[in-house]
Amino acid sequence: MNLWYTEQEAELIKLSFRTEKVLFSGQSEFQKIDVVETVPYGRLLTLDGCTMVSDHDEFVYHEMISHIPALIHKNPKRVLVIGGGDGGTVTELTKHAGIEEIILCEIDGMVVDLCKQYFPNVARGLNDKRVKVNIGDGIAFIKKMKGELDIVVVDSTDPIGPGEGLFSRDFYKSVAAALKPDGIMVAQSESPWFSKEILGRIQNNILGGFTHKKSYVGAIPTYPRGLWSWTMAANVPFDQRDFDRARFGKIKTGLKYLTEGGITAAFEIPMFFREKIGQLEG
C-alpha cells in the first residue's frame, strides 16, 4: 500500500512521510489524535493534523526545552510542565538528580494514555516517583500557585486550538507569579520562519510577565519548517554562558542532540530571526 502521512501548514507547505500503518485515530474532548508508524522517522503522534513527536527525532525538542533551562537555573528543585502530555519533557527533566518534584499539567488525558501505550520510551519518565500528573487546564492550574516554582516549562501546541491561551499575556503573567523570584520560564515559541507578526506577538506577550528573555533554536526535521525556537524568560538577568557545567557532565550520557558547546551556541540565533523578534545580542 502506498500510504503517506501528510502535515499541511497553512495551505502552503506539505511534509509527508511514507507510512506503514495507522495505529490509532480518534477524537478526544479537545482534539483529533493520530498515531502512525512511518518509515523515515518511526512512530509519530499528531494532534489536529500537526506532528508533535516522532520516535526518531523527539530528542531534539525534548532535550532543548528541558536541559537548557534546568542547567541555566542555579539549583532547580520544583518544576511544572504545562502541556507536554507525551511525557518527553518530563523524561528529560528526571535526569537531573537535584530536581525533587516535577508536576505535569496536561489538559488532554487521552494524550497521556496513548503516549504511555504507543511511546513507552518517550513517556517513561512519567513513572518516576518525583512526577505528579495532573489532567486539567494549565491556565487555571497555574493561577493557584504563587512564588513556589523554580522552572515552568510551557510545552504547548501551536497558538491555534487548545494551546491558544498558553501564548497570552495574562498566562505569562500567571507563570511569572507562580515562579520564585529567581525562577525561569521556558516556552516553545514557534518557527523562526513564521511571520514577524506571529513571532512578535508571542515575544511581546512574554514581556507582559517578564523583564528578561532570550530565544534559542534547534532543528527538527519532522516539522514543516525544520528550524524551531524556544524562549527563556525570567525577572532576574540570566546568562546562557553560566550554565552548570558540572551538572551537564552528569546528564550528558545518552543525550543525542545537546553538547556542552551547543548550549550557548543555541542562543546564537540567525540574523533574520533576531530582526523579527528584536533580539540583537546573543
Add this chain to the structure above:
Amino acid sequence: MNLWYTEQEAELIKLSFRTEKVLFSGQSEFQKIDVVETVPYGRLLTLDGCTMVSDHDEFVYHEMISHIPALIHKNPKRVLVIGGGDGGTVTELTKHAGIEEIILCEIDGMVVDLCKQYFPNVARGLNDKRVKVNIGDGIAFIKKMKGELDIVVVDSTDPIGPGEGLFSRDFYKSVAAALKPDGIMVAQSESPWFSKEILGRIQNNILGGFTHKKSYVGAIPTYPRGLWSWTMAANVPFDQRDFDRARFGKIKTGLKYLTEGGITAAFEIPMFFREKIGQLEG
C-alpha cells in the same frame, strides 16, 4: 489551480510547496532543470527534482558555504567555486574586498543562463569584474591547478547524478593539490540526518586529501531534512574561533543568517551528527 511542487527523498519523505506557476521546465545535457514560482518560498530552482535554491532562503546556504571559509582563511585572494552555477556562492564571495579573483567552474551552462534570467539577485555576483565563469567539468579543471588557490568551494549537488565525482577521494586529492599550503576547502556535505554510511564515506574521502577537517551546520527549510552540513578541510590546523572579526564587520550589513557569534556556533554540531562522523570536539 491547486498546483504543488514536490521533492521526494528516497521514497520516504516528500516536501511540497504551493506553486503559482512553472516558469521553465527543460532538460540540459546533464540534468532536468525546473524553475517554479512557489507561494511560501518564492522562486525555486530544481535539478533532477531536488530543490537547489529558493529566493526566500538561499541566503542560508550561500552565506554558510562562503563567508565561513573566507573569514577563517587569513587573507584569501584567489578562490575557485566548483558547481554553484546559480551564482549565489560567488555573489557572497564578492562581498570580500580582499578577494582578487573568483573562478566559477560549473558543468552545466544552462544552469548559469537560467539563473541569470530567473534569479538575477542570486546571480548578480557573476557580473563582478573579479569573476571568471568557466563552463566545464570541475574534476578535469582542478587537475590543472597546482598550489595556487586560497579557497576551493565545492558547491555540488548530491552524490548521485552529475555531482557524484565531486565526493570522491581522488577529487579531494586534486583539490588539496590545487590549494596553496595554507589553503582551505569547503564542501557541502549533506544532511546530518542522512545515514552514517553516506556521511561517513564523504568524511572518509575528504581525509584522502586533507589532514584537518571540521563540519558545521545550518538550517534550510526548503530541503526535506531541514538541517544541512558543510565541511571545511585543510592541511594546516585551523580554528573557527580565529576568524577575522574586522573583516566580518565590513561584510555583515545585508547578511540575513550569519552573525558574529553564529560562526563558531555553527561548528557546535549536534551529538548524533558528531557520533556519525567521529567529530567529537567542536
